[in-house]
Amino acid sequence: MDGKRIIGVTGGVGAGKSTVLEVLRTEYKARILLADTIAHELMEPGTKGLLAVTKALGTGFIGADGAVDRNALAALLFQDPKAKKIVDGLIHPMVWEEIKRRAETAKERLVIIEAAVFETAPEGLFDEIWYIYASRENRILRLMENRGYSREKCEAIIAGQASEEQYRQMADRIIDNNKGREEIKKQLEEIFVS
Numbered sequence: 585m586d587g588k589r590i591i592g593v594t595g596g597v598g599a600g601k602s603t604v605l606e607v608l609r610t611e612y613k614a615r616i617l618l619a620d621t622i623a624h625e626l627m628e629p630g631t632k633g634l635l636a637v638t639k640a641l642g643t644g645f646i647g648a649d650g651a652v653d654r655n656a657l658a659a660l661l662f663q664d665p666k667a668k669k670i671v672d673g674l675i676h677p678m679v680w681e682e683i684k685r686r687a688e689t690a691k692e693r694l695v696i697i698e699a700a701v702f703e704t705a706p707e708g709l710f711d712e713i714w715y716i717y718a719s720r721e722n723r724i725l726r727l728m729e730n731r732g733y734s735r736e737k738c739e740a741i742i743a744g745q746a747s748e749e750q751y752r753q754m755a756d757r758i759i760d761n762n763k764g765r766e767e768i769k770k771q772l773e774e775i776f777v778s
Contacts (some may be wrong), residue, residue, distance in 0.1 A: 586694050587693055588690070588692075588694075588695065589693065589695070589711050589712075590687050590695045590697065590709060590710050590711050591694070591695070591696050591697070591710060591711060591712050591713070591714055592696075592697050592698075592699065592702055592705070592709075592710045592712070592713040592714065593696055593697065593698045593699075593712070593713075593714050593716060594606065594698070594699060594700060594701075594702065594713065594715055594716070594751060594754070594755070595715055595716030595717065595742050595744065595751060595761075596685065596723060596745045596746070596748075596751065597716075597723065597727065597745060598718065598722070598723030598724065598726040598727040598730075598738070598742075598744060599716045599717060599761060600716060600718055600721055600726065600761040600768075601698055601716045601759065603731075603764075603765055603768060604716050604761060604768055604772075605696060605698060605767050606770065606776075607765065607769055607772060608694070609696075610694050611769065611772070612690060612772070612776060613692060614692055614694040614695065614696045615686075615687075615690040615691075615692035615694070615695045615696070616696050616698065617683050617686055617687060617689035617695065617696065617697045617698070618698050618699075619683060619697065619698060619699035619700070620677055621701075622679050622682050622683060622686075623675055623679045625682075626678050626679060626682065627675070628651070628652075629651055632678070633674070633675055633678050634705050636654065636674045636675075636678075636753045637671055637674055637675065640670050640671075640674065641660070641667055641670060641671070644656065644660065644695050644718075645657040645660055653696040676704045677704065678688065680704055680705050680706055680709075681698055681706075682710075683699075683705075684706050686741075688775060697710070699708075700745075700746075701746075702754060705757055712756040712757055713754055713755050713756050713757075714755060714756070714757045714758070714759050714761055715751045715752060715754070715757070715758050715759070716759050716761050717748070717751070717758050717759065717760050717761060717762075718760075718761045719762055720742065720748075722762055723738070723742065724738040724739070724742070727741070744763075754769050757775070759771055760770075
């Protein structure tokens with residue numbers, strides 16, 4: 585694929601994925617694709633994603649302006665696991681189709697795709713998958729500082745995500761993000777320059 589490199593990036597909340605993505609964007613001119621952002625785009629008024637979801641679940645989570653009321657949708661998905669499964673089943677394939685299209689048509693030679701899970705990603709899309717690792721305690725401290733969460737909320741969010749072992753099993757490479765930006769730069773230099 586014309587020397588293009590497509591890398592999947594994942595990691596738990598508070599691991600510092602944003603910092604790694606920012607270094608990749610600024611230092612390596614990478615095109616960054618965020619699965620969550622694309623999923624949101626596919627749920628905008630008039631999109632095929634929103635049409636498919638409202639056809640399956642009704643319009644109880646649509647606000648007066650015709651846009652998705654994110655809180656109402658989140659409440660529905662939290663209360664009804666079947667509804668979550670339906671939404672995921674409809675939206676995830678569309679998200680990956682759009683990510684694949686954007687990755688393959690990107691002018692940049694380095695494309696980074698950040699997502700929580702890769703099970704439904706198109707076969708052979710990635711050259712590598714990276715796990716951004718930070719200790720549990722560092723993740724909690726970052727979330728408390730940056731998002732104002734309580735320790736209990738941080739613990740609950742982390743408990744609901746993949747385990748460190750699961751992340752490590754899916755990864756081709758582990759980027760340690762316990763020491764900050766300069767350490768990240770060194771690790772990326774070793775990967776891209778050596």
